[in-house]
Amino acid sequence: MITVLGVPEVVIDRLPVYARTLAELNRKGRQVVSSQELGEELGVTPAQIRKDLSYFGRFGKQGRGYSVQRLTNELRRILGLDQAWTMVLVGVGNLGRAVLSYKGFTAEGFRIVAAFDAHTETVGRTVGGIRVYNVKNLASFLTSNPADIGIIAVSASGAQEVADLLVGSGVKGILNYAPVALRVPVGTQVKNIEPVLALQSMTYYLKTAAP
Amino acid sequence: MITVLGVPEVVIDRLPVYARTLAELNRKGRQVVSSQELGEELGVTPAQIRKDLSYFGRFGKQGRGYSVQRLTNELRRILGLDQAWTMVLVGVGNLGRAVLSYKGFTAEGFRIVAAFDAHTETVGRTVGGIRVYNVKNLASFLTSNPADIGIIAVSASGAQEVADLLVGSGVKGILNYAPVALRVPVGTQVKNIEPVLALQSMTYYLKTAAP
Numbered sequence: 001m002i003t004v005l006g007v008p009e010v011v012i013d014r015l016p017v018y019a020r021t022l023a024e025l026n027r028k029g030r031q032v033v034s035s036q037e038l039g040e041e042l043g044v045t046p047a048q049i050r051k052d053l054s055y056f057g058r059f060g061k062q063g064r065g066y067s068v069q070r071l072t073n074e075l076r077r078i079l080g081l082d083q084a085w086t087m088v089l090v091g092v093g094n095l096g097r098a099v100l101s102y103k104g105f106t107a108e109g110f111r112i113v114a115a116f117d118a119h120t121e122t123v124g125r126t127v128g129g130i131r132v133y134n135v136k137n138l139a140s141f142l143t144s145n146p147a148d149i150g151i152i153a154v155s156a157s158g159a160q161e162v163a164d165l166l167v168g169s170g171v172k173g174i175l176n177y178a179p180v181a182l183r184v185p186v187g188t189q190v191k192n193i194e195p196v197l198a199l200q201s202m203t204y205y206l207k208t209a210a211p
Numbered sequence: 212m213i214t215v216l217g218v219p220e221v222v223i224d225r226l227p228v229y230a231r232t233l234a235e236l237n238r239k240g241r242q243v244v245s246s247q248e249l250g251e252e253l254g255v256t257p258a259q260i261r262k263d264l265s266y267f268g269r270f271g272k273q274g275r276g277y278s279v280q281r282l283t284n285e286l287r288r289i290l291g292l293d294q295a296w297t298m299v300l301v302g303v304g305n306l307g308r309a310v311l312s313y314k315g316f317t318a319e320g321f322r323i324v325a326a327f328d329a330h331t332e333t334v335g336r337t338v339g340g341i342r343v344y345n346v347k348n349l350a351s352f353l354t355s356n357p358a359d360i361g362i363i364a365v366s367a368s369g370a371q372e373v374a375d376l377l378v379g380s381g382v383k384g385i386l387n388y389a390p391v392a393l394r395v396p397v398g399t400q401v402k403n404i405e406p407v408l409a410l411q412s413m414t415y416y417l418k419t420a421a422p
Contacts, residue, residue: 010221016411021392079411080418094309101305104390104407148417149410173413175406179315181232189416191409195310195386196319198402199360200227200290202384205400206359207291 007055012079014052017042019075026068034065085110086147088171090162091154092117092125092132095177099153100128110149114141135162142169149173156180163190218266223290225263228253230286237279245276296321297358299382301373302365303328303336303343306388310364311339321360325352346373353380360384367391374401 021041025033035046042049053059053071056078060066076082087105089096092115099105100115116135117123123134133141150166152159152174159178166174173189176182182190232252236244246257253260264270264282267289271277287293298316300307303326310316311326327346328334334345344352361377363370363385370389377385384400387393393401 012415013408013412015415016408019411020408078415080414081411083418085410085414085417094305094312098305098309099406102406105410108407108411110407110410149413173410173417175410175413189413191413193404193406193409195313195404196315196321197224197227197231198404199296199316199321199384199386200230200292200319201224202360202386202400202402203291203296204223204226204289206296206384207294 011052011055014044015075015079016081018049018052019072019079019081022068022072022075026072030068032065033068033071035060038066081109083109085149086145087112087149087151087175088138088142088147088166089115089130089151089153090117090135090138090166091152091158091177092119092122092127093153096153097127099151099177100130102128112151113145113147116141138165139169142166142171146170149175152176152178152182154178222263222266225255226286226290227292229260229263230283230290230292233279233283233286237283241279243276244279244282246271249277292320294320296360297356298323298360298362298386299349299353299358299377300326300341300362300364301328301346301349301377302363302369302388303330303333303338304364307364308338310362310388311341313339323362324356324358327352349376350380353377353382357381360386362386362388363393364388 018038021038022033035049039046039049059071059074087110089099089112092100096115096117100112105112112130115127115130115132116138117132118135122132125132148171150171152162154162156178159176159180160182163174163182163184167184167188172187174182174184176190176192179194179196184190229249232249246260250257250260270282270285298321300310300323303311307326307328311323316323323341326338326341326343327349328343329346333343336343359382361382363373365373367389370387370391371393374385374393374395378395378399383398385393385395386402386404388404390405390407395401
């Protein structure tokens with residue numbers, strides 16, 4: 001199991017889902033939730049929830065459940081969601097345009113500050129309120145405007161070069177939409193958006209369920 | 212831990228990555244690979260690989276490593292990747308257009324056969340070689356042309372309704388791009404593409420690494 005700082009990566013991957021579900025309960029006015037109920041909302045066992053949370057301390061009282069507000073805040077603090085994050089996007093094709101137009105990032109504190117593309121007909125445009133610059137100026141832009149995260153929305157063949165540029169310019173996190181395994185130095189975080197891999201594990205169940 | 216048919220879901224989720232890496236080794240002409248080497252390629256421990264594969268039988272001989280070709284084929288068979296899968300897409304906005312134009316699905320045996328949208332200006336068009344139909348005709352289309360998987364690329368507010376339509380028309384797998392937790396009956400597989408969740412677990416590491 002891959003662990004960083006003692007907490008398994010699969011646990012970290014589950015926490016945002018917990019935080020989102022708790023925030024929803026909070027909006028509905030719920031004040032307390034049991035691990036049983038939370039498990040039902042999330043489709044995981046109560047024991048799993050208790051075990052996952054135990055890595056970070058004690059959040060509930062035996063038999064009393066969790067304070068929805070307090071657990072939401074704690075999870076957001078643990079995940080670093082109580083601060084704002086800046087992002088740049090590289091590659092303004094159909095996918096890049098969809099990402100730039102997507103409202104879900106800003107709502108959660110992830111702000112795209114600039115986009116970059118290699119095509120002269122795209123450079124200078126504004127997409128989803130974000131200005132598109134020439135990718136040649138990516139490094140110099142990042143020197144003046146350090147960003148936390150780079151979004152790669154170029155084709156598979158160009159993705160590694162963009163990743164190298166981002167890493168060389170001090171970007172520590174990459175959200176990669178290109179269908180390729182990026183090589184990055186230790187300390188750089190990569191999350192891949194891989195619809196094909198998602199489909200390829202889904203078919204295990206579709207195949208097995210078929211008559 | 213969520214298990215189906217005795218194999219943990221996290222194991223199933225890793226197998227496509229193994230299969231992809233093995234296919235790449237195969238293309239490079241490699242005939243045999245040790246769990247040590249495979250682990251290095253994948254960033255997981257050799258013990259993890261051996262444990263994951265042990266759910267499905269014995270694939271290597273002690274001290275001899277795995278036959279790249281045979282393990283690739285076995286994993287593809289286990290995952291159902293040795294057969295073709297048909298898909299319909301609903302929602303032809305920026306994101307839907309990016310998905311329709313993406314070449315990675317067909318290359319891996321996932322074929323989009325039709326797209327659906329509610330906007331009259333989009334209906335009747337062809338995007339990425341795929342015809343766009345009125346979403347009102349989704350159910351009748353699926354009755355005549357059963358599909359394995361539905362791709363949801365509509366907004367969050369419309370996603371559940373589309374999911375209900377797909378499920379009601381016999382679709383057993385959903386690839387969901389909308390940022391919402393869909394409610395589906397037992398036996399329907401949902402995979403969510405969630406860039407925000409990916410970012411929200413990444414920031415755990417970015418925050419922790421910061422000085």
